[in-house]
Amino acid sequence: MGNANPNVKLMKDGKRLDGRSSTDIRKIRIEVGILPNAAGSAFIEWGGNKIICGVQGPRECIPKHGADPYKAVVKCRYMMAPFASHDEHGRSGPNRRSNELSKVIREVFESLIITEAFPKTQIDIYIEVLQAEGGTRVAAVTVAAVALSNAGIPMKDMVSAVAVGKADGEVIADLSREEDNFGQSDVPVAFSNRDGNILLLQMDGLMTRGELGKAMDIAQESSKKLYKLQTDALKEYYEKPHGAKKFQL
Amino acid sequence: MSSRKIILPGDRISDKVLRMPNTYIENEMTYAAVVGMSDETGKFISLESCYKPVFEDVLIGIVTDVRHSGYSVDINLPSSAFVSARDMRTPLNAGDVIAAKVVDVDEVGEVSLGDIRKLPRGEIITFPPSKVPRLIGRKSSMLLLIKEHVGGELIVGNNGFVWVSESADIPLVYKAVNLVIEKAHLTGLTDNMQEFLIANKK
Known part of the structure; x- marks a missing residue:
């Protein structure tokens, strides 16, 4: 967004650089239960994004003075691998950006997980971005919801997130890296599936009120598609034999 | 059982207030809180859950x-x-x-x-607590079957620790336990197990 330049051509004949229409989302594949040592896990490949999410807990809260006697504490760590992206994006451990994303993702799940069921414990959500191509925070929320279901942590609802925005003067869904970097606006948004609550809403860049309304409609539509993908991934996993650790004997 | 519908967190189970584990109630309706499936009677069976101890476990x-x-x-x-x-x-x-x-x-x-x-001395195997009822079986049928073939003592803790006595064929117990984990949600598990144990017995 820092390089927002109205002269950059991101649309051609109503199509985007990668051939998508303005409301298309990238190709997404979700896999459940890929890490036998975690309580729950999932992997997502969303266009060029590759993200692993592992969930641990509820377990003893450390440090102990951070424990809440009335509910579980949700902790989230978003990390980008040094080789995940161009330039300094994921270069050096925790930074301003990863701290922000950890916080916003944590807040999404704090409002979904039934934390009152597990007093004095913590629930950890670990998100490892292996490859980034724009929209990692929304992909992380989407995959973490699947990993938490896989861990059997009680949640009030499923959540799916998507980024919408404006590039080359058009309101579009699921921004790629180029559209994010050279577009006019980027709005990541997360919806809970059943009651459609907005659990995450950020905005970078500028949009008019009308454009934002249109963007939210597109986001809502896209989140329905994402919920379908999450459901299919979980169904595929749970309808077949699953879950056994392979012991080396 | 594979034709049963998978239920996800947030899916409505009933229009009435039903107090069941791993569900929650909102506006006098019952919703699932974890991944599960419904059986013939409409009862919600969770496929994943976090263990909460109760009296007599x-x-x-x-x-x-x-x-x-x-x-x-x-x-x-x-x-x-x-x-x-x-x-x-x-x-x-x-x-x-x-x-x-x-x-x-x-x-x-x-x-x-x-x-x-x-x-006494033995081996501890960790097991998903949500699947413990299947490892024990109706009237301990599954547990008795496994005990009979592995030739040792087996105690299943509701907390997901399974104790196996030293005299048992421990590798076979591991394999049997894996089978229960993999197929806990499918029908015919006891028959499957019987075949498996006979085929793998030393």
């Missing part, structure tokens, strides 16, 4: 610390249990394995144990 624990008035016991839960030295006829050492019953669970999830007995 059997737990297997490992003594992790000896203190002046008792023992800390790892019971595969967020908080460890404390066993008073007065409740034990013989002293315990770190590493000893005990079987016990849940006497009380307080409001923050701390467990009090009773009926404590020390178990």
Whole structure:
């Protein structure tokens, strides 16, 4: 967004650089239960994004003075691998950006997980971005919801997130890296599936009120598609034999 | 059973108020809180869940610390249990394995144990607590079947620790336990297990 330049051509004949229409989302594949040592896990490949999410807990809260006697504490760590992206994006451990994303993702799940069921414990959500191509925070929320279901942590609802925005003067869904970097606006948004609550809403860049309304409609539509993908991934996993650790004997 | 519909968190189970584990109630309707499926009678069966101890559950624990008035016991839960030295006829050492019953669970999830007995040498296998009912089976049918073929003692803790005596064919127990984990949600598990045990018995 820092390089927002109205002269950059991101649309051609109503199509985007990668051939998508303005409301298309990238190709997404979700896999459940890929890490036998975690309580729950999932992997997502969303266009060029590759993200692993592992969930641990509820377990003893450390440090102990951070424990809440009335509910579980949700902790989230978003990390980008040094080789995940161009330039300094994921270069050096925790930074301003990863701290922000950890916080916003944590807040999404704090409002979904039934934390009152597990007093004095913590629930950890670990998100490892292996490859980034724009929209990692929304992909992380989407995959973490699947990993938490896989861990059997009680949640009030499923959540799916998507980024919408404006590039080359058009309101579009699921921004790629180029559209994010050279577009006019980027709005990541997360919806809970059943009651459609907005659990995450950020905005970078500028949009008019009308454009934002249109963007939210597109986001809502896209989140329905994402919920379908999450459901299919979980169904595929749970309808077949699953879950056994392979012991080396 | 594979034709049964998978239910995800947030899916509505009933228009009425039903108090079941792993569900929640909102606007007088019942919703699922974890992944599960519904059986013929419409009852919600969870496929994944976090174990919460209740009165009379059997737990297997490992003594992790000896203190002046008792023992800390790892019971595969967020908080460890404390066993008073007065409740034990013989002293315990770190590493000893005990079987016990849940006497009380307080409001923050701390467990009090009773009926404590020390178990002899053996192997501890971790097992998903949500699948323990399938490992025991109706009237212990699955457990008796496994015991019969592995030739040893087996105690299943509701907390997901399974104790196996030294005399048992431990590799076979591991394989049998894996089979239960993999196919816990499918029908014909007992028949499957019988075939499997006969085929793999030494």
